[in-house]
Every structure is written in structure tokens, then in C-alpha cells.
Amino acid sequence: MAFDLPGDRRGMLQGGGALLAGILGGFGISPALAQDMSRETRRSERPLKAAFSNAGLQATWCAQGKQAAEWWGRLFNVEVTWFDGELNATKQRSAVENMASQKWDFVAIQAFGIGTLAQPVKRMIDAGIPVIDMDTLIAPLDSINVHSFLAPDNEFMGASVTQALVDAIGGKGIMTMTQGALGHTGAQGRARGFDSVVKKNPGIEVVDTTPGDWDVTKVSRLWDTLLTKYPKIDAAYFHNDDMALAAYNVMKARGRTNILIAGCDAMPPALAAVSDGRMHATVRNPSCRIHGGAVVAGVAAVVAGQKTGNGAGQIPKHVITDGPVVTKANAPGMAWMESQFLI
Numbered sequence: 001m002a003f004d005l006p007g008d009r010r011g012m013l014q015g016g017g018a019l020l021a022g023i024l025g026g027f028g029i030s031p032a033l034a035q036d037m038s039r040e041t042r043r044s045e046r047p048l049k050a051a052f053s054n055a056g057l058q059a060t061w062c063a064q065g066k067q068a069a070e071w072w073g074r075l076f077n078v079e080v081t082w083f084d085g086e087l088n089a090t091k092q093r094s095a096v097e098n099m100a101s102q103k104w105d106f107v108a109i110q111a112f113g114i115g116t117l118a119q120p121v122k123r124m125i126d127a128g129i130p131v132i133d134m135d136t137l138i139a140p141l142d143s144i145n146v147h148s149f150l151a152p153d154n155e156f157m158g159a160s161v162t163q164a165l166v167d168a169i170g171g172k173g174i175m176t177m178t179q180g181a182l183g184h185t186g187a188q189g190r191a192r193g194f195d196s197v198v199k200k201n202p203g204i205e206v207v208d209t210t211p212g213d214w215d216v217t218k219v220s221r222l223w224d225t226l227l228t229k230y231p232k233i234d235a236a237y238f239h240n241d242d243m244a245l246a247a248y249n250v251m252k253a254r255g256r257t258n259i260l261i262a263g264c265d266a267m268p269p270a271l272a273a274v275s276d277g278r279m280h281a282t283v284r285n286p287s288c289r290i291h292g293g294a295v296v297a298g299v300a301a302v303v304a305g306q307k308t309g310n311g312a313g314q315i316p317k318h319v320i321t322d323g324p325v326v327t328k329a330n331a332p333g334m335a336w337m338e339s340q341f342l343i
Contacts, residue, residue: 041300044077050298051099052080052291054110054134055184056087059214060242061265062110065134065291068341069108072292076299078105087214089116089183096120103129106147106298108291110134113183118144130301132294135285137185141317147308148297148315150290152322154186157283158193158237160325161262164281165235168260172203173234176226178219178247179211180239186285187211190239190264207233214239216246223247227254235260241270241282248278266326266334275331284323284334288341293321 052069054062066082073080083099085092089112096109100120107129111117118139125131130147131138141149165175177194180187191209198204207230212219219238226233227250236259238244244263251257257278263270266284273279297315300306307314323343326334337343 041296041306042303043075044299044303046077048076048078048105048299048302049103050078050080050295051083051102051104051107052109052294053083053085053092053096053099054291055085055092055112055136055181055214057082057084058087059240060267060269061240061285061287064267064338065110065287068288069291069295071341072295076295078295078299080295085110085112087112087181089113093117093120100124103127105302106130106132108132108134108294108298109138110290111136111138111184113181114185115139116183121146130298132297134290134294135186146317147301148317148319150293150297150319150321151186152285152290153320154189155193155196156322157264157285158190158239159197160193161264161281161283162194162197162237164325164327165237165260165262166197166201166204168280169234171201174205174207174230174232176208176230176233176236177206178222178236178238178243179209180243181213182211187239194237212238212243214243216242219243219246220250223250224254227251227256233259235262235280237261238263240285241265241267241273241279244279244282245269245273248273266323266338268335268338271326271331271335271338274326275328281325281327283325284343286321286323286343288338289321289323289343292341293319 054065057063070080083095092112093116096117097120100123107124114137121131121138125145133146133149135151179191208226210222241263244261251259260280262281264283264285266282270282308317310316
């Protein structure tokens with residue numbers, strides 16, 4: 001459960017710059033910049049209406065992001081309306097077309113696939129609605145005038161977790177990578193990170209890179225096949241934790257829990273799995289920082305008139321929102337930070 005601020009949150013957020021600076025510090029923002037932002041980013045006097053969509057609430061990362069957006073929305077007097085992508089590009093396009101037919105103060109979107117939502121998003125931008133892009137590109141940044149793009153360095157995530165697996169098996173062995181949706185730019189970056197580590201380790205043999213499309217049912221079927229086909233697999237990297245834990249259940253049923261597994265996102269079930277040894281590692285894709293940051297960015301655009309740019313009082317076109325690799329040592333602290341919707 002997330003914490004609530006004691007007393008009159010409205011008064012503190014409007015008048016208490018130090019408090020807001022502290023909250024922004026939870027996003028990894030430097031104290032000096034946080035103090036500067038706290039003078040401009042304030043709770044709206046009038047209720048704001050914001051539309052959000054992410055890839056699909058079946059994914060725990062997306063569900064956590066929805067909770068974070070709604071929680072930060074309450075702090076800043078923003079009513080968040082959700083348009084679920086349902087882990088399906090066609091369904092998300094229909095939802096965002098519906099979104100684009102309405103009036104919003106600002107919008108935040110994580111696309112299921114690059115290019116799938118560009119037309120309705122451009123209509124909203126042309127109507128003067130600030131659009132914050134989250135986690136994966138709606139379209140290349142030089143082709144669409146989004147207000148900002150909040151995302152982690154996916155290559156770093158893929159490389160860092162893959163390196164943890166490679167180190168654990170001594171640089172030699174048989175590995176797999178279960179990818180997310182191939183049109184998702186985050187998945188593309190994670191695959192590049194995986195490949196960059198494998199290329200430096202000639203003792204690693206990669207036997208499968210089939211995409212699981214973030215779908216745990218599909219991944220369970222895939223891994224039932226892989227365990228039959230390959231009597232020896234030393235380590236497996238998954239583009240998100242949901243897929244990793246779905247595969248672990250198949251491994252457990254087949255008596256193959258000697259396979260070291262790692263994922264991305266560092267969601268609470270994965271943090272528990274790292275702590276008890278079912279997963280070797282994960283890396284935090286900071287859902288709360290991204291979705292909550294989108295609320296802060298939208299409010300700053302509407303209330304303070306914050307523009308896109310690299311100058312004082314502006315928001316960069318691309319904001320990198322990295323989180324750390326998670327092992328047994330830092331898993332409990334990460335769980336607490338997530339419970340407060342800070343990372």
C-alpha cells in the first residue's frame with residue numbers, strides 16, 4: 001500500500017516547496033533542480049483531465065503504472081481516465097482513436113508498437129494537447145512533436161541483466177532470450193543489450209530468441225517446447241518479469257529449476273523471486289517514475305506553461321529514467337520504493 005501525505009496535501013504542495021522538492025527527489029532529480037521545479041510544478045487550482053494508455057493492464061508493469069498515475073494524479077488534482085491497450089496493437093489503436101475524439105488537458109501514452117498510434121496522436125498534438133510518450137516510442141522523436149519521452153535505457157537494462165547471468169555461469173554455456181513484442185522499441189533495445197554482451201563472450205551459445213509478446217500463456221507454451229527440445233539450458237533472459245516467472249513455473253513442473261533466469265521491470269513478484277532464489281536477477285524499469293513523471297510533466301505543461309527544451313524551466317525531449325539492477329542485496333529497498341510509487 002502506498003503512503004499518504006499527512007494533513008492538507010493541497011496546502012503543502014502549493015506552499016511547501018521543500019516537500020515537493022523531496023517528492024521530486026524520489027524520481028532521481030537533483031536537489032537543486034527539484035527545488036527549481038517545485039517553484040513551477042504545483043497542484044492545479046482547477047481539476048485537470050488527463051488520458052492515459054499503456055500496452056495492456058494484463059502486464060503487471062502496466063497495472064502498477066496505472067496505480068502510480070492515479071496516485072500522483074490525486075496529489076496534483078488530475079483526474080486520470082484510462083484507455084487499456086490490452087496487449088494488442090489493433091485494440092490500442094481503437095482506444096486511442098476514441099481518446100483523440102475527446103478533449104484533454106494532457107495525454108500520456110505507452111505504445112504497444114512503434115508507429116501504430118502516430119496518426120491519432122498527431123491529431124491530439126495539432127489540437128494543442130501536450131502528449132507525453134512513456135517507455136516506448138510512439139514514433140521516432142524527429143517525426144512527432146511529443147512534449148517529452150520518459151523512458152529507461154533499454155540497452156542498459158538488457159546488457160546489465162545478461163551480464164549478471166553470464167557472470168553467474170562463468171562466461172560459458174547455453175542461453176536463451178525470450179523477447180517481448182518485436183515492434184516495441186523497449187524490447188528492441190533490450191535485445192540489443194543482450195546481443196552486445198553475448199558478442200563479447202564467445203563461450204556463450206544462444207539457442208533461442210523467440211518473442212513471447214509479453215503474453216504469459218504464450219510463454220508457458222513456448223517454454224514447454226524449449227525444455228523438450230534442449231536437455232541443457234544454463235541461463236535464460238526474459239524481456240520482462242511476468243514472462244520469466246511464467247517460464248519458471250514450467251521449469252519447476254519439469255524439474256529444470258537449475259536454469260538461471262533473469263528478467264526486466266523488478267516488479268514485486270520478481271523481487272520476491274530474487275530474494276528467495278527463484279530468479280537470479282532483474283533490473284528496474286521504473287514504472288512509477290515513468291507514469292508519475294508523466295503526470296508531473298503534464299501538470300507543469302498546463303499549469304506552468306512549461307515548454308519542451310533543454311533550458312531552465314523546460315523539460316527535455318527525452319528524459320532517461322533508469323533504475324538499478326536488483327539482486328538479493330537491494331530487493332527489499334526496491335520493494336519499499338515501489339510501494340511509495342517513487343521508482
